[in-house]
Amino acid sequence: MTNHTTSSPDSSTHLVAHADADVEVLRYSAFTTDPAGGNPAGVVLDAEALDDTRMLAIAAEVGYSETAFVTAHDTAARRYRLRYFSPLAEVAFCGHATIATAVALASRTGTGELVFDTPAGEIRVSTTRQDGSLRATLTSVPAHSRPAGAALVDTVLRALDWSRDDLDPQLPPHIAFAGNDHLVLAVRSRERLAALDYDFDALHALMREHGWTTVHLVQRQAPDRLDFHARDPFPVGGVVEDPATGAAAAAFGGYLRTLGLVTEPVRAHLRQGEDMGRPSDLYVDIDPDDARIRVTGAAVPLAN
Template sequence: MRKVRVYHVDAFTKEQFGGNPAGVVLGADSLSMNEMQKVANELNLSETAFLYKTENAEADFRVRYFTPTNEINFCGHATIGLSWLLASNLGWTKKKDRIVLDTNIGLVPVKWHKDGELVTAVEMTQVAPKVNDFNIERSKIAEILGVHENDIDKRYPIKIANTGNWHLLIPIIDQKAIDAAKPNFEKLARLNQIHNVDTTHLFTFTPEEQEYDLYTRDFLPALGVNEDPVTGAANGALSGYLVLENILDPTIKHTLKIAQGHTMGRPGMLYVTVEPGKTHPIIKVAGSAVVTIEGTLNLQPSSSKENLALSESFHISR
């Protein structure tokens, strides 16, 4: 029997049972892709990250991400969750002040923020943001999302944006209208599949007196999850869009607080920094996390002997 350590980590929150729960599996070298998919389905969270050895000399670990039904190229909240676990529970802050993750989209650096020895946040630098046009009638997307056509904010363009995955960005007039959205998930899944989009991300700027700058919701029925509470990849792509579309001044640094998850009873907060770069804006997404569950997954012996488990390298006791 193979024993694999698994965790649930609530990301983008300081409160247990808030934010977005991610699965984290350490020492995943012994798992085949098929087994990773089955484990992700068994954990039944929106995304699960699998951490194992990398052959890339510039990285510390290799990571793959799975929803219950699909592998995806990148997941922000699972990256925050696994990095928080390494820093706060497994002692990696005593070894390094940052790590580099080898993902399907390339290298993703992650650094710890600390107050003395206490980890206060982890911050990932996402890959270069991209934005493309997306042509759809407002009446059609409004009908699919279950909002009024007048709820779509005409000041900002509907686009798809990417810092690892493609997200359809829909500007909405206010938080109330976002909360009232009731998507037709079957139609939305079909739309996203046709256009090779992972999620549909609703966003709005909030009044100055609000404690956060933007408010969002994220839907991903094409990946087997109707709604995700707090999304690092989608909000990173949104931040890149805001600068690339000159909604925010691309020549200066921006710090954004983005709230999400309220309608699901799992409110969370992301802290995004957008810095001007030589070739593209630099998107850094930070947040806290809470480890809520840890345990052992018992798997049948593998028929493959290509890899050995990494448990000892993570200093995990069995």
């Protein structure tokens, strides 16, 4: 499973030494109100002096699935340029690190609206305080989805050690996008999802070939509700699995809209990370008349 060691001082920061400077890395867990749950992300709020090589090295040392770097800011306008690095490579967009960064900024500058300029495009985020916890809602770039080819799906199923009979016929395989691509596969049973044990190297090669950020595996809890269990293998990021994946949740919202399952504004709920011991809750707002998807979650600082 993903290594989510949290070894930071009580201030929820950690100084990572690289070359001639110490870089302050904040550590937050997103899509949870419990530090033992959610998906940890590194956040560097002052990364203007860092080049690509140093950001990648810091992300690798932090060891989380992604670390976000604020590389430019206009504090008065509450506008920031944001880049994301996994331990292995830069990614265009990362939902949980966006939520973590927004909460980190809100804790310093107060709640309200933020704008992030990311490699995937402009991402607007609103922050609020609810029941004592800081929460953020990101608005994705326009999301879309298209069917995945049968031969490609069969290749992925072999890497997962699944069969066609394991899939939910009501939720066909798609390539979904909301900043980056994710293959969406829906499985019939919770038991099959819980027993995930895939071929890391085979899936890694497929994802690199097709440019997928994750494979978004879901199981619908009931046919009359938009409540899902989810798991997201992330071998291209150097980790086995993500416990909460906001980018995939946004893409999944676009997928549900494309399938015609949304006829009025609705909120879907994704429960992710349970099988890793890091339960996470992602709330996905979908409007049939708006291609953008909104994803909401809390985030909490991590400490020793």
